[in-house]
Each structure stands twice: as structure tokens, then as C-alpha cells.
Amino acid sequence: MSTMAGRELFVSAPGKVILHGEHAVVHGKVALAAGLNLRTFLRLKPNKNNSTVLINLPNIGTKLNWNISDLQALVPSFQDSLHSEAVGPSSEQLDILKTLAGVSNGSRDTESLAVLAFLYLYLSICGQELPSLEIVVWSRLPTGAGLGSSAAYSVCLSAALLTASGKLAYPEQENIDTTRWTQTELTLINRWAFGGEKVIHGNPSGVDNAVATWGGALRYQAGQITPIERVPVLQILLTNTRVPRSTKALVAGVKDKLLKYPNILEPLLASINAISEECQRVLQVGVDGLSKDHYSVLEELIDINQHHLNVFGVGHPSLDRLCQVTASHGLHSKLTGAGGGGCAVTLLRPDIEAAVVDTVKHQLSECGYQCWETSIGAPGVSLHSSSSLPEDAITSLNGA
The missing domain is CATH 3.30.230.10 (Ribosomal Protein S5; domain 2)
Known part of the structure; x- marks a missing residue:
């Protein structure tokens, strides 16, 4: 001591x-x-x-x-x-x-x-x-x-x-x-x-x-x-839908779908892998500051991945609603973690107005969700x- x-x-x-x-x-x-x-x-x-x-x-x-x-x-x-x-x-x-x-x-x-x-x-x-x-x-x-x-x-x-x-x-x-x-x-x-x-x-x-x-x-x-x-620090909204889910059941569901439709879903796994690789590339080239083009790529990757995850059956109406609320203000969101409810991340560009963020947070709170303005990295x-x-x-x- x-x-x-x-x-x-x-x-x-x-x-x-x-x-x-x-x-x-x-x-x-x-x-x-x-x-x-x-x-x-x-x-x-x-x-x-x-x-x-x-x-x-x-x-x-x-x-x-x-x-x-x-x-x-x-x-x-x-x-x-x-x-x-x-x-x-x-x-x-x-x-x-x-x-x-x-x-x-x-x-x-x-x-x-x-x-x-x-x-x-x-x-x-x-x-x-x-x-x-x-x-x-x-x-x-x-x-x-x-x-x-x-x-x-x-x-x-x-x-x-x-x-x-x-x-x-x-x-x-x-x-x-x-x-x-x-x-x-x-x-x-x-x-x-x-x-x-x-x-x-x-x-x-x-x-x-x-x-x-x-x-x-x-x-x-x-x-x-x-x-x-x-890696650059990214500003985000983190939203907890408060919808409970079983990670184990969701993982098992994805496995069952893959066994049932391997030729359809294996390419989606390869696509998600490519999304991760592309995201890593953008973060590493943008270490001294991300350009508008970098943010556009990150937003598109978020949208594509969210669609893929819905195809795998790990989406949820609460997450769909969250994505609709943020998209109506030009923001891009995806689930994070197991899905089936749980949490989602929304990327905030540096040029977004504080009033827009406040409106989004208010609307998400009205859905019964818990919302934090924070950062990753x-x-x-x-x-x-x-x-x-x-x-x-x-x-x-x-x-x-």
C-alpha cells in the first residue's frame, strides 16, 4: 500500500x-x-x-x-x-x-x-x-x-x-x-x-x-x-429504445436464416464485412479531420448496413420508427449490438444545427426512448x- x-x-x-x-x-x-x-x-x-x-x-x-x-x-x-x-x-x-x-x-x-x-x-x-x-x-x-x-x-x-x-x-x-x-x-x-x-x-x-x-x-x-x-472522434446520438431483447435468440435466428438461405444471405455477410473494412479505411484517412465526402460515405454505410440487418431479421418496429424520425431531419441511424430493440447510433455531422439535434432528441423522447448526445472514439x-x-x-x- x-x-x-x-x-x-x-x-x-x-x-x-x-x-x-x-x-x-x-x-x-x-x-x-x-x-x-x-x-x-x-x-x-x-x-x-x-x-x-x-x-x-x-x-x-x-x-x-x-x-x-x-x-x-x-x-x-x-x-x-x-x-x-x-x-x-x-x-x-x-x-x-x-x-x-x-x-x-x-x-x-x-x-x-x-x-x-x-x-x-x-x-x-x-x-x-x-x-x-x-x-x-x-x-x-x-x-x-x-x-x-x-x-x-x-x-x-x-x-x-x-x-x-x-x-x-x-x-x-x-x-x-x-x-x-x-x-x-x-x-x-x-x-x-x-x-x-x-x-x-x-x-x-x-x-x-x-x-x-x-x-x-x-x-x-x-x-x-x-x-x-x-481514430477521429465522431459526434453521435445514442438512443435506447428500451425494448428488451434476447441476444441469444437473435443470434440463433440469424444462424437459422443462413442455413435456410445460404446463397441469398452469405453475400450479405460478405457485404457487411466490406462495410466494416470501408468504414475503417475512412476513419484512418480522416484522422486529422473528416471531410464532407467522408461523412457522406459514413452515412451511406450506416444506411446500407441497417437494411442488411433488417434482412437478417434483427430489426424491430421501435428501430424502424427511430430511423424514420432521424431520417426526416436528414440524419442516418442504425442499430448497434444485437438488435431486436436495444440501442441505435445516429451520426451527427459537424455542421448540423443544435436546434435540429434538440428537435430530434425531443421527438425520440416522445417515442418513449432514452437519448444521449455523446461521442464515439x-x-x-x-x-x-x-x-x-x-x-x-x-x-x-x-x-x-
Whole structure:
């Protein structure tokens, strides 16, 4: 704990959106994911009484603490995690955590999974000398909307606990509002966050935690994750239709259609792959600023991909309505993630008038949707001074 010297840590990490390639990625095609600047924020501070560790999650009304003496007895069961390359809990470790947290075996609710992930990372990372801490995590991301909320949570926890336990150096620049870790340190954060994601999701792809760690945009194909160097930040509207859906059922539906009509639908998968490739090309040539022509291409790619996804049967009347509302104002939208409801992204050109955006947001809200004006290509996990945090984050972290 010497590196902490009793100091508070403030950490944030972004959510994620799939720009192009959802569903096609399941069949070996390229998908592009980008950091979403709706962030999760964490405050860690050493606990004065030295006998407990506390986790507070105000978004879901969860506040729990444990005596460190009780947890210390469990440390030997988690020491292998520190030296194992394949980070993730064993079934024995999960059983220990469930008993500790009072979680029944079949429980998959948000609170249970968040608590299990925290305990796994705390015991595995901190090891022999468990520090007495108070941790508050608050997020602008809705849970269960396919926006990487659990990965942002796991990344924030991993970065904070690795720093608090001295496994990452505390950046020296005291006077800088926001700092990033080195590539080597980010790789370590990402590895542990993937372990946290395994607690929550069982068998995650690793895309969400990679986006939350590195930010920007990345390419994913057949299990290979490649960061895309220096992407421009794009302004978007992100809209949650609030229509629940089953990713598993939607993925199965696409597979069934492909088996039934391979000659018709295989070319569409190839087309979606080409859309991802073209989008990546435009983002990379436009790194110093996208021209009007670049934006026109990005808008056309959005329209084409949305039509393809409808053909695959993962559209929804709520998404059709959203696309109609935005198209009536000259804007272009597509679903992001599994579809069948869920969320959509709408690209905002730099020259669009604020009044138009406000009108669109108002109309989408009247449809019962939740709407955010934000950006993609956001920076990854970052360490902040308290003065550089947004007001709502400070209020939520300190008031919790």
C-alpha cells in the first residue's frame, strides 16, 4: 500500500458501441467497436478503520462491506490467479465467492454479478495484504443495453485495485487533470478486467473490456482484437429504445436464416464485412479531420448496413420508427449490438444545427426512448484529479 500513501483515486472508463459488423462477426467477419463517451466513474479511498472493505454501487442501490479478517482466510484460494496466464475464476473460486456474498447458484441479477466480480478482483489482485478500502462506482451507462457497462465496471475496478495494491505505479504528474497508463500497464489492466468479465458473462469475447481499456476504436475478427490507430472522434446520438431483447435468440435466428438461405444471405455477410473494412479505411484517412465526402460515405454505410440487418431479421418496429424520425431531419441511424430493440447510433455531422439535434432528441423522447448526445472514439481507462471530473460524477461518487 506504500504507493497509495493514503490517497484517493478517481478512475473512469468508456462504454462501447458496435459501429459495424454485429451478427456478421459471429460468422467470422470483421466488426468495428468504438469507445462510447458515456463513462463509468470510480472513487477509491483508503478506509480509516483498517478492518473493512466496502463497495457502493449507487446506480443499483447496493452497498456492502466485509471484515478483512474474514476475507484474509480466503486469500490462499485466489493466489493462483496472480500467476496464471488464463485469468478467470475457477468453478471452486466461484463457489467460494457465492458463499461469501450469499448469492444462490442460479442467480444472474446485476447486483449479484457485480458483487462477485468485485470480490474476485479484490482477492486475486490484492493478495497477501488485503487493503482496507471504500470503493464507489457510478455510471452514466444503462445496464443490460449492450453498451459494455459491465466491462467499464471491471476495467475501473482492475485499474484502481492494481494501483492501490502497488502493482501499477501511481502516475507522477500531480498537476495533470487526466492521465493514462502505459501500454504495458493497460495490457495488465485489460487482462484482469477480462477476468472480471468472465465472472459476469462466463465466456465473453474480450471486445468490451479491450474498448474500455484502450478506447478509440478496434477491429475484431475470429477472436483477434486489433486496436485501430488514431481514430477521429465522431459526434453521435445514442438512443435506447428500451425494448428488451434476447441476444441469444437473435443470434440463433440469424444462424437459422443462413442455413435456410445460404446463397441469398452469405453475400450479405460478405457485404457487411466490406462495410466494416470501408468504414475503417475512412476513419484512418480522416484522422486529422473528416471531410464532407467522408461523412457522406459514413452515412451511406450506416444506411446500407441497417437494411442488411433488417434482412437478417434483427430489426424491430421501435428501430424502424427511430430511423424514420432521424431520417426526416436528414440524419442516418442504425442499430448497434444485437438488435431486436436495444440501442441505435445516429451520426451527427459537424455542421448540423443544435436546434435540429434538440428537435430530434425531443421527438425520440416522445417515442418513449432514452437519448444521449455523446461521442464515439472516446479515450480508454483514465486516472483523474477530483477537479477534472464532471459535476454529476463528483456528486454521485461523494454523495453515495
